[in-house]
Amino acid sequence: MSDNKKIVAGYGRVSTQKQVIEGTSADDQKNRIIKECQKNNWVLYKFYSDDGYSGKTMTHRPGIQELIDDAKSGNFEAIVFTKLDRIGRSLKELLYFWELMQTVTMMQIRMSFVN
Secondary structure, eight states: OGGGOOEEEEEEEEOOHHHHHTTOOHHHHHHHHHHHHHHHTOEEEEEEEEETOOSSOSTTOHHHHHHHHHHHTTOOSEEEESOGGGTOSSHHHHHHHHHHHHHTSSSOOEEEEOO
16 A cells, blocks of 8 residues: 555445435445545545445345455455445345455455445
């Protein structure tokens, strides 16, 4: 890492038009994550997004699958997202993702929430 700056990945997901109207569009999530990175002097490696995908399962979401692959490659050390339910809608999916990040990446991936 250059200048000892933390390298992070951002992730957003929008599944309904209602979420877009309520201010949780992918662009809104990305902008909030960019601001959080600037505030903390983090380097945003990439913003991953799954627009139009349900949070019920991760299986068919290309953005989160790419994030997982890049995490396995060690491309970043933390994941930033705006709300926990952007990762998954069920506790089972959230725990699966957390365990996956802790075991297959061979490093401690930190997850940060943006208010």
